[in-house]
Amino acid sequence: MNISILLRHSGSWESDVRYEQYISDGIVVCENISFVNLISAIKAELGIDEFKKNIEVRYVVKGNSSPLCIRNDMGVKLYIEFKKHEVGFGMYPLCIDTSDKSDEEIQNFDATTGAIVCVEGGKSDAKALTIVESKIGDSYYIPEMEVKNYISDTNISVVEVKQMYKDKATLKAVMEKYKIKNSFNFKVKRSDNKSYVLVCYSDDCCWKLKASVRKNSDIFKVRYFNSEHRCPLRDRVLSKVQATIGFVSGVTAPILGNHKRKHTPNDIITDIRALYGVEISYQQAWRSKERALEMIRGKPADGYKQLPRYIYMLETVYPNSHIRMHKSEKNEFMYLFISLRPMMRGFEFCRPVVVVDASHLSGAYRGTFVSASCILPLAYGIVDTENDCSWI
């Protein structure tokens, strides 16, 4: 949904809630616009210099003695809520005041080289970085649609300058694999929603990666990358590259997707050694496998939570079936019995011979799967063990 907003600017506040002698203008934005984009849109519409001016955006709500100021995404959300409640171009005009940016905010940007010399140190880095990126030539809006050639696959092994990654998480995952593949370790020098800077674990090495977000998007672009190590190999080995459990389970999960294939912790150890040249312990491999299975199947308890839904669907599809689930007084799962209508009807035409058997379940909660069948299956269920209570 698009929302049209009336803008008033170049005026003055006659009282706390009266903005007078203004000039009017207007913009149309989509309802889930971010704060940064809203500010950019207003600045673009009013021709305000992005780099030299700050703007303050306020609006007046009836019955409130001071105007509300939009300072962040939450402020924008609230404003959009107001606009949705009382639809109309003239409702809740935004009053725009401009002020000069202080020198400090822009001083550590070197416009002549255009390089990002300012991402480390200093307190206004994030702002400076935004300015740098604007100067480099990004326009006001870069909708993600326009940038189609970004990388979303975390398995790529070549990292280069100018590569664009879908988001920071993707770049992070790629770099985690990169360090393991290249047998070294890095330190995260800077990591926030605007930039991501890595250096070699060894202090006097020049391996370095700098990436920062593309303006108004989630895309992270590699701005600088020096893949040469100057540190001794010994340091790299001793810095102990650790394949974390999260990482190993990420590698293992796709293999475990095929439930028929047996994949033991020892297989995982061999895989990781062959792929990345890293040794992991049996314990780590076992825990990775558990984690990976959880990633694929969810927690065992979650499966039981789905039972009521499963039963409901069975009853909808096979009306007049005999389905019972017993729970203990503490709302814990006890027994499940299912005999579907087609099974019962089929039995009428069979010789009255019923075969009953049970099989132990090996999941986290144990239990026994029981079934009764003639030529056709008749009923099945889950019980704790084959005991008198559960047979009834």
Ligand SMILES: [Zn+2]
């Ligand atoms: Zn190094």
